[in-house]
Amino acid sequence: MASLSSYLRAAASRIALLRRPLGDVVGQNVRNPAVRKFNCSAAVLAKKETVTVNYILPDNEKVTVKAKEGQNLLDIVLDNDVDIDGYGACEGTLACSTCHLIFEQDVYDNLPEQPTDEELDMLDLAYGLTDTSRLGCQVCVTKEMDGLTVKVPESISDARTV
Amino acid sequence: MASTACARCRNLLTRRLFKSEMLMMPTAVHTKLPMISRLLSTVTAIPHVCIVGSGPAGFYTAQQILKSHKQARVDMVEKLPVPFGLVRFGVAPDHPEVKSYGAEDDRVLGIGGESLHGVYSARSFVGWYNGLPEDRRLNPDLSSDTAVVIGHGNVALDVARILLTPVDILQKTDITQHAIEALKESRVKTVYVVGRRGPLQVAFTIKELREMTKLPGCKSVFDTKDFEGLSELVPTLPRPRKRLTELMIKTADGQTASQQTQGQESPNKEWRLKFLRSPIEIVPSEDGKRVAGIRLEVNELKESEGRVQALPTGEEEILQCGLILRSIGYKSLPIDDSVPFDAKNGVIPNTAGRVSHLKGFYCSGWVRRGPTGVILSTMTDGFETGKSVVQDIESGELDIKSTVDKGRDKLLDIIEKKGLVPVTFDDWKRIDDLEKTRGESIGKPREKFLTVAEMLEAAFD
Numbered sequence: 001m002a003s004l005s006s007y008l009r010a011a012a013s014r015i016a017l018l019r020r021p022l023g024d025v026v027g028q029n030v031r032n033p034a035v036r037k038f039n040c041s042a043a044v045l046a047k048k049e050t051v052t053v054n055y056i057l058p059d060n061e062k063v064t065v066k067a068k069e070g071q072n073l074l075d076i077v078l079d080n081d082v083d084i085d086g087y088g089a090c091e092g093t094l095a096c097s098t099c100h101l102i103f104e105q106d107v108y109d110n111l112p113e114q115p116t117d118e119e120l121d122m123l124d125l126a127y128g129l130t131d132t133s134r135l136g137c138q139v140c141v142t143k144e145m146d147g148l149t150v151k152v153p154e155s156i157s158d159a160r161t162v
Numbered sequence: 163m164a165s166t167a168c169a170r171c172r173n174l175l176t177r178r179l180f181k182s183e184m185l186m187m188p189t190a191v192h193t194k195l196p197m198i199s200r201l202l203s204t205v206t207a208i209p210h211v212c213i214v215g216s217g218p219a220g221f222y223t224a225q226q227i228l229k230s231h232k233q234a235r236v237d238m239v240e241k242l243p244v245p246f247g248l249v250r251f252g253v254a255p256d257h258p259e260v261k262s263y264g265a266e267d268d269r270v271l272g273i274g275g276e277s278l279h280g281v282y283s284a285r286s287f288v289g290w291y292n293g294l295p296e297d298r299r300l301n302p303d304l305s306s307d308t309a310v311v312i313g314h315g316n317v318a319l320d321v322a323r324i325l326l327t328p329v330d331i332l333q334k335t336d337i338t339q340h341a342i343e344a345l346k347e348s349r350v351k352t353v354y355v356v357g358r359r360g361p362l363q364v365a366f367t368i369k370e371l372r373e374m375t376k377l378p379g380c381k382s383v384f385d386t387k388d389f390e391g392l393s394e395l396v397p398t399l400p401r402p403r404k405r406l407t408e409l410m411i412k413t414a415d416g417q418t419a420s421q422q423t424q425g426q427e428s429p430n431k432e433w434r435l436k437f438l439r440s441p442i443e444i445v446p447s448e449d450g451k452r453v454a455g456i457r458l459e460v461n462e463l464k465e466s467e468g469r470v471q472a473l474p475t476g477e478e479e480i481l482q483c484g485l486i487l488r489s490i491g492y493k494s495l496p497i498d499d500s501v502p503f504d505a506k507n508g509v510i511p512n513t514a515g516r517v518s519h520l521k522g523f524y525c526s527g528w529v530r531r532g533p534t535g536v537i538l539s540t541m542t543d544g545f546e547t548g549k550s551v552v553q554d555i556e557s558g559e560l561d562i563k564s565t566v567d568k569g570r571d572k573l574l575d576i577i578e579k580k581g582l583v584p585v586t587f588d589d590w591k592r593i594d595d596l597e598k599t600r601g602e603s604i605g606k607p608r609e610k611f612l613t614v615a616e617m618l619e620a621a622f623d
């Protein structure tokens with residue numbers, strides 16, 4: 001701060017700015033395309049086949065969206081604005097468990113890639129963990145999974161059982 | 163901090179920024195602020211909500227309110243000129259993708275020698291390497307070859323990991339430059355991580371443990387005796403505890419990757435996990451000026467009323483060391499006399515986030531639940547409190563039609579009268595850009611400003 005007067009000017013201008021009547025919303029829905037690590041690569045999606053995915057939300061509402069082969073189940077939620085509270089907090093970097101999904105047994109058994117230790121470590125902390133649970137950010141859809149249905153588990157207030 | 167709030171929060175901020183504001187002030191406003199203010203309107207009564215604190219709990223609560231109530235206006239008030247709380251200051255610099263957070267104070271051991279030179283709280287150590295202004299002068303003494311970390315939580319592992327990670331790896335993170343310089347000169351080669359109970363009671367989680375076992379140039383040394391009989395018990399444990407215990411047993415048996423160093427240079431550092439040890443005295447050096455060791459009593463475990471307790475056996479041992487980091491828990495501090503506070507547990511008494519006996523006041527985060535859990539718990543907690551607020555607005559439990567207070571305007575009146583300069587979110591973006599530019603020239607995601615004065619200069623120039 002160069003001088004007291006510039007400090008006082010800064011104060012006055014900011015207070016004035018903050019008092020102004022609030023205008024329209026700007027910057028609608030700007031989503032920062034974060035660098036995604038640890039995921040399968042999203043190749044040239046434009047040429048890929050469309051895969052239909054059904055998400056059963058915690059309140060049992062079913063949301064059906066279209067995805068491209070190769071996209072992971074977290075990206076699909078974000079791209080289609082599926083409304084799930086707090087989904088994908090760490091943006092697919094294997095640092096949380098908020099993209100937790102439950103699969104049907106036979107689908108789970110046939111998923112192309114087994115979970116790594118790192119995915120299992122994060123799944124350990126997920127609410128409502130089941131034997132057919134995976135992290136959405138680690139599962140990429142293939143055309144064989146067209147029509148896939150996954151359940152988004154309910155989060156409860158105290159799930160730490162470690 | 164390489165990443166800011168989660169994608170949803172960033173979306174929300176951008177979408178609703180001109181309907182709500184974030185005010186950051188270099189000094190706290192010590193006054194009784196109504197948490198919900200009222201705006202006179204003949205058409206719709208718009209609820210004003212003021213959230214004190216801009217850490218993850220504040221953001222998740224704000225998100226829930228803005229999402230569930232289309233007219234609500236939310237102002238977030240933060241005492242520092244920078245937002246995001248311990249997402250900025252608490253996350254280890256080599257974990258930019260992890261979210262973590264804390265409370266303002268920490269617990270002490272309450273033993274002799276605790277104020278000797280060389281003894282620090284893990285919380286201040288974390289603040290020091292993460293650029294929290296109040297911890298910038300910590301100057302931890304890293305000249306001894308042995309450090310002891312007291313505690314078996316993730317913060318204990320964080321500080322051990324920062325002490326043991328090769329500096330050239332840390333150099334690429336947003337760890338403060340003064341910490342890098344100090345760590346370059348560090349002579350610490352052995353770190354003990356000591357806890358009073360056993361392997362089944364550790365509070366750290368598997369991701370952090372796994373990382374310790376994979377530290378380049380560092381050996382993990384566990385005593386197999388600590389794990390005797392556990393293998394039989396493991397299949398009965400719930401999955402998270404089971405996998406965590408299995409990893410510890412595997413490490414003790416010397417089977418993890420870093421231990422089977424295939425063609426790697428032999429490690430020159432090590433960390434040792436010790437169980438059933440409680441500190442009873444910090445031993446001074448001969449000249450009495452600094453720490454020379456720590457006296458520990460040996461415990462045994464006893465189960466009583468569903469809790470496993472550590473009880474002393476009478477046996478003792480001494481570990482020689484020149485650095486002790488106390489990582490036994492955080493504590494919240496009361497915000498103001500007008501807000502009820504449970505000093506014993508360090509929380510604000512509440513039900514579903516509604517502060518007991520104080521209508522219109524809510525709490526979320528560690529001040530509500532106590533300082534434990536991961537970001538998921540804080541998120542759920544923030545959502546729950548947000549839901550309580552919206553419920554109370556919609557049910558009429560909160561009177562928002564009264565003409566008495568005007569929310570943000572009244573807050574700005576107070577700020578103006580006190581001659582304070584509010585720092586806006588746009589000002590933070592200037593600080594953010596400058597930190598990133600400073601970092602770029604030395605190969606780091608950012609170089610944080612260490613003082614409030616520098617932050618303000620960056621914001622206002």
